[in-house]
Amino acid sequence: MANINIDFTQKVVIDTQKQAWINSPMAGVLRKPLARSEDEVHITSIVEYAPQSYFSEHPHPQGEEIFVLEGVFSDQDGDYTAGTYLRNPPNSRHKPFSEPGCLIFVKLNQFDDTDLQSVRINTQKAPWLQGIGNLQVMPLHDFEGQHTALVKWPAGEHFKPHKHFGGEEILVISGTFQDEFGLYPTHTWIRSPHMSEHNPFVEEETIILVKTGHLPI
Known part of the structure; x- marks a missing residue:
């Protein structure tokens, strides 16, 4: 293959x-x-x-x-x-x-x-922690600059523009994730390279699985 x-x-x-x-x-x-x-x-x-x-x-x-x-x-x-x-x-x-x-x-x-x-x-039972703004975060794993977490976005939440050192990988678990480049429904997979930038937001409550810092620099 x-x-x-x-x-x-x-x-x-x-x-x-x-x-x-x-x-x-x-x-x-x-x-x-x-x-x-x-x-x-x-x-x-x-x-x-x-x-x-x-x-x-x-x-x-x-x-x-x-x-x-x-x-x-x-x-x-x-x-x-x-x-x-x-x-x-x-x-x-x-x-x-x-x-x-x-x-x-x-x-x-x-x-x-x-x-x-x-x-x-079991993320259905693990606690959510307060993140930036109104986001809630559930850390899953961290290792030498690599971070994996669930992030819950309440309806109508907008996040500030930011860059991804070491890249970012997202799987939309539920809801619809959005940024200035597009709209990403449930089970959409997004991989963004080192130092890529975007300005994400949601209209409905959305949960994403996020991994950062693991792509080549």
């Missing part, structure tokens, strides 16, 4: 709800590739498990990061309902499956070798 969106100097916007599914090596598991290197080392994708489907046991040489969007995702360690954030560190292994079916956002092989923390956060 050829490289897909591996030029990190370019902004990428994908409305994943309009994107076609492709088959994975396992029956009942479908993918929507967002970014993928030709050697299939660096992978970001939306993955759907049909009810009663599974993936064979496999390792994560440079880690795996997951956000459960719908349904229940499971592995040998537990069941993870919609809204769960997971990090499996470098060289971990698991055998994932789903009894009722699920939809997940997945990033593979993008950890620093020393980022060894295993994370399991």
Whole structure:
């Protein structure tokens, strides 16, 4: 498979709800590739498990990061309902499956070798913290300048123009995110390069998954 969106100097916007599914090596598991290197080392994708489907046991040489969007995702360690954030560190292994079916956002092989923390956060139960203005923030993971969090925008909120040192990656979890460049409905994926700038706002309550500081400088 050829490289897909591996030029990190370019902004990428994908409305994943309009994107076609492709088959994975396992029956009942479908993918929507967002970014993928030709050697299939660096992978970001939306993955759907049909009810009663599974993936064979496999390792994560440079880690795996997951956000459960719908349904229940499971592995040998537990069941993870919609809204769960997971990090499996470098060289971990698991055998994932789903009894009722699920939809997940997945990033593979993008950890620093020393980022060894295993994370399991049910964001439906974790507390929100006060952010800038009327925003609410739920920190999920921080490591050497890289930050991952959920951000809740109340209806009508406008944020000041700002730049992204080390880039910014957004997945719209619910609602509709906007800026001067466009309108991004639920499950839209946006990757903006180092020192990109925008002036975001929302009209309806919106929750986004945000990662910053992880793209090449």
